[in-house]
Amino acid sequence: MTLITMSKKELTRFEVIKRLARKEINGTKAAGLLHLSIRQVRRLKGRVKKDGARGLVHESRGKPGHNRLDGDEREKIVKLLHQRYHDFGPTFASEKLAEDHHFKHDPKTIRRIMMSEDLWQPQKKTNGSIHRQWRERKSAYGEMVQFDGSYEHWFEDRNGSGEICLLAAIDDASGRIVSAAFAGHEGVLPVFNFWQGYLSAHGRPTAIYLDKFSTYHQNQVVAFENGSTLTQFQRAMKELQIEVIPANSPQAKGRVERLFGTLQDRLIKELRLAGIATIPLANQFLKEVFIPKFNAKFAVTPRSTVNLHRPLSGKQRRGLSGILSKQTGRTVQNDFTFALKGQWYQLTRQQPVTVCRKDKVVVEEHTDGSLHVRSRGKYLNYQVLPQRPAREIRPVWVLTTSAKEGRLAPRKPAPSHPWRQYQLAVNKTNSGHFNFPESRTF
Numbered sequence: 001m002t003l004i005t006m007s008k009k010e011l012t013r014f015e016v017i018k019r020l021a022r023k024e025i026n027g028t029k030a031a032g033l034l035h036l037s038i039r040q041v042r043r044l045k046g047r048v049k050k051d052g053a054r055g056l057v058h059e060s061r062g063k064p065g066h067n068r069l070d071g072d073e074r075e076k077i078v079k080l081l082h083q084r085y086h087d088f089g090p091t092f093a094s095e096k097l098a099e100d101h102h103f104k105h106d107p108k109t110i111r112r113i114m115m116s117e118d119l120w121q122p123q124k125k126t127n128g129s130i131h132r133q134w135r136e137r138k139s140a141y142g143e144m145v146q147f148d149g150s151y152e153h154w155f156e157d158r159n160g161s162g163e164i165c166l167l168a169a170i171d172d173a174s175g176r177i178v179s180a181a182f183a184g185h186e187g188v189l190p191v192f193n194f195w196q197g198y199l200s201a202h203g204r205p206t207a208i209y210l211d212k213f214s215t216y217h218q219n220q221v222v223a224f225e226n227g228s229t230l231t232q233f234q235r236a237m238k239e240l241q242i243e244v245i246p247a248n249s250p251q252a253k254g255r256v257e258r259l260f261g262t263l264q265d266r267l268i269k270e271l272r273l274a275g276i277a278t279i280p281l282a283n284q285f286l287k288e289v290f291i292p293k294f295n296a297k298f299a300v301t302p303r304s305t306v307n308l309h310r311p312l313s314g315k316q317r318r319g320l321s322g323i324l325s326k327q328t329g330r331t332v333q334n335d336f337t338f339a340l341k342g343q344w345y346q347l348t349r350q351q352p353v354t355v356c357r358k359d360k361v362v363v364e365e366h367t368d369g370s371l372h373v374r375s376r377g378k379y380l381n382y383q384v385l386p387q388r389p390a391r392e393i394r395p396v397w398v399l400t401t402s403a404k405e406g407r408l409a410p411r412k413p414a415p416s417h418p419w420r421q422y423q424l425a426v427n428k429t430n431s432g433h434f435n436f437p438e439s440r441t442f
Contacts, residue, residue, distance in 0.1 A: 010056045017041075017048045017056070069105070074113065077103055081110075081119055084273070090114055092266055096273075137173050141302050142309035144172040144245075145205040146256035149186035149213075152264055158277035166267075167194045170259050172209070173302035176295045177259070178202060180286050182279045188232045191215055192324040193367040199240070199320065203309035207243040209253050217246050232326055239323050240316060262298075322372065325364040332359045337389055338373075344385040345373070352378040 006014070013034055020030045020041070031041045047055030069077070080101060085093045090111035097103040097110065114120040138144045147169045155161040167190070168180040179198045183190035210216050216233045230238065237244050247253045270290060276282050312320065330338040334357050336347040347355060353376050355361075361380065364372040373380040413419055 004053055004057065005061075006053065006057060013044065013056050014048070014053050017045055020045055021048070069109070073103070076101075077105075077110070077113060078117055081114060081117065085269075086119055088269060089265065090120060092269070137175075137302070139173060139302060140304040140306045140308045141171055141173050141176075142203070142205045142307050144207045144209055145169045145178060146172055146209045146253045148210060148253065148256045148260070149183075149191075150260040150264070151186075152268070154182065154268055154271060154282070155277045156268065156272060161277055164279065165190070166260070166263065167191065168256065168259060168263070169194075169198060169208075170256050172255060173304075174299050175255065176299040177291050180291060182282050182286075184279075186213065186215055188215055188326050189365065189367050191233060192236065192326070195236075196320060196324045196367060199312060199324075200317075203311045204240055204242050206308050206310075207245055208237065209245045209247060209256075211250070211253065212246050212248075216244065235327070236323050240312075266294075321366050321368075322364055322374070325366045325372075328363045328365075330361050330363050332357060332361060335389055337385065338363070339388075340371075344388050345371075346383045346385050346389075347373070348381040348383060351380050353380075355380065 016025075016030050016033050019025050020027065025033075027038050027041055031038045034041060036044075044056065049055075077097065080097065080103075081088075081093060085096060088096065091107045093114065094105060094107040094110040097105070111120065115122075147167075149165045149167045151163045151165050153162065154164050154166060165183050165186050166180065167183055167186065169178045170176065171178050179194070179201070181194050181197070183194065214231075216231060218229050218231055218234075234244055250257050267290060271277075271282060271285065274285060274289075276285055316323070328340065330340065332338055332347065332355060336355065336357070337344055338347075338361065339345070340363050355375060359375060362374045364374060366372065373382050
């Protein structure tokens with residue numbers, strides 16, 4: 001007895017053909033039940049009469065496919081997968097095999113090879129228990145940009161790099177990476193340096209959608225009590241007339257979150273293949289190679305062809321480095337000095353505007369490391385002092401050490417001191433033997 005393996009579809013066909021052979025139904029009814037033509041049903045009936053149930057089994061079952069991989073080619077692909085792409089996903093691995101090695105195969109084919117070699121296993125999908133409503137993309141390029149930073153071992157600790165921050169802005173309407181750059185951290189000055197390059201190249205977007213990280217949003221209790229308290233980033237965007245929208249959850253700005261998920265998979269491996277382990281080379285690679293390739297593959301066409309980026313005005317372009325700077329208020333001391341982070345500075349005599357004692361000035365820390373002092377729209381001239389200026393001491397008390405008490409004692413006023421004269425006059429008046437001088441009144 002021979003065992004025949006049949007699919008559910010073939011079993012259904014076999015039952016209908018047997019009923020047709022027993023003349024329980026006619027050919028028209030059988031064709032309707034099998035969704036085939038009458039001629040095809042007649043052909044199947046003849047095959048069943050000749051070979052039985054085996055006649056309904058596809059003749060290519062169990063035989064090697066005509067489009068199967070050649071043994072040598074498959075061996076080369078397996079070798080490359082183990083040597084260079086052992087931690088790649090099937091789709092990304094198939095792209096790199098086609099780009100760099102001219103092995104053009106469907107990702108499903110590469111996936112089967114990787115599964116057979118234990119290089120990749122499918123992940124189980126879990127349904128989230130929280131319901132989230134889908135938000136439609138913005139309609140035009142530049143209408144809203146999602147911005148965030150991601151700390152990761154982007155260089156895989158080559159040259160002892162450790163964790164590095166990647167700052168990225170993605171357009172909500174098209175899914176294009178508008179700009180991306182590596183930085184040491186997600187502080188105020190690196191973020192300002194990023195946006196200085198963005199605004200100079202693309203102009204001002206209508207809105208920026210980002211999280212409530214302390215660089216972008218005031219999280220202290222006092223900030224909620226005082227609505228006018230702004231971060232350096234909020235202050236700069238307000239001057240540039242760019243709306244800042246804080247997200248209440250990571251899922252709210254899901255487009256940039258998914259972007260970092262993709263970059264943590266693809267960009268890390270691309271940097272490894274290119275042998276890049278420094279921030280300057282990585283930023284050049286991002287701008288010239290990776291971002292154009294990424295946008296060509298993943299970006300979509302927005303519903304509107306309008307570009308809502310607004311160009312910088314002449315005044316904004318000239319003062320952009322000042323707007324995108326860390327600004328701190330200081331008070332001019334009596335000797336025309338001020339201090340910042342433990343360093344003292346001296347305002348010079350020649351200034352473009354009049355500077356008085358106790359004037360308020362704004363100290364700007366620019367992204368290039370320079371320091372500028374501004375008052376009433378003009379930048380002041382200053383010098384860096386090597387040490388803190390000495391204070392002018394005007395002692396009211398002369399302090400001496402009392403040997404008996406072991407403490408500092410004040411100097412006694414002289415008999416001619418006005419205070420002494422006042423006490424003497426009071427004593428004489430009370431005793432009735434002294435009159436105040438006519439020239440002195442009390």
